[in-house]
Amino acid sequence: MNESILVLEASLEEQAVPMGMEPAEGSRQNRSGIALDKATGETAWTSPGDSANWSARYGSYASPVPCDVDGIRCAVLFGPVAVNLVEVASGRVLCSFVHQDNMHPMADPVVSAGHVFVCSPDFFPLLLDMASAEPLRLWQNDRLQTGMTSPLLVRGFLYGCHYDGQSFPNLGWGELQRAKMPLRCVEWETGKFMWESEPMSSATLTASDGKLILLESNGTLRIAEASPEGYREISSADVLAGEKRPRRFVTAPVLCRGRIYCRDFAGDLICVDVSK
DSSP states (O other): OOSOOEEEEOTTTOOEEEEEOOBOGGGOBOTTOEEEOTTTOOEEEOOOOOOTTOOOOSOOOOOOEEEEETTEEEEEEEOSSEEEEEETTTOOEEEEEEOOOSSOOOSOOEEETTEEEEEETTEEEEEEEOSSSSOEEEEEOSSOOOSSSOOEEETTEEEEEOOOTTTGGGOOHHHHHHOOBOEEEEETTTOOEEEEOSOBSOEEEEEETTEEEEEETTSEEEEEEOOTTOOOEEEEEETTTTOOSOOOOOSOOEEETTEEEEEOTTOOEEEEEOOO
């Protein structure tokens, strides 16, 4: 299991269940996820594998995302073959969109009111309506190619690092760390391109109080306005304060009680006080 586990309360039994994609026999996977009872570790439900002609060679790094559709507690799972909307309590697939990406999904899906945004190294990003049994493609373009880092939806607009879809699958970690790419903003409902920033290192994002918190892979922390009018930076700092330590930040920053927590690939945890 490559991605993060999601722990939710099952709607009827009130028992939390972790959900995700789990390798199955024959190198194939449970197509629409697997769930365990948090208290006992017993399998709550699983799902069938894919057919033998499935061409994907990898798993999935994208984490399940919870949502509510027509009063049903659900989760969106972005697997290596399909995007699935499943009922948390039973694992029943309510909607499925087959993409057959030959790489592995990395960026988490973004979900709002039954609409799901997904992007992967092998196909252009798209917005799906998954509120009914048959998925509806609302738009698809190349304006926000978030190949590795997960984008954010803030007040009707998507923000994320824009990767070159042609070169991303060929980049190693070292090359990716040295690569420069802009932060972009697109309109959620239409996919309309709004703006892009000057190039920066690959950055993970979180948001709070109308502001974007960006952590570049080199350890540069930036705070900017979340506005469709343009990139407006408020402040920036090197979280390592110039120290010669490993610089591979690929985990999104966490804001809690006026402090931003940043973790690098080596396991260092840095806390930045932004309360004043």
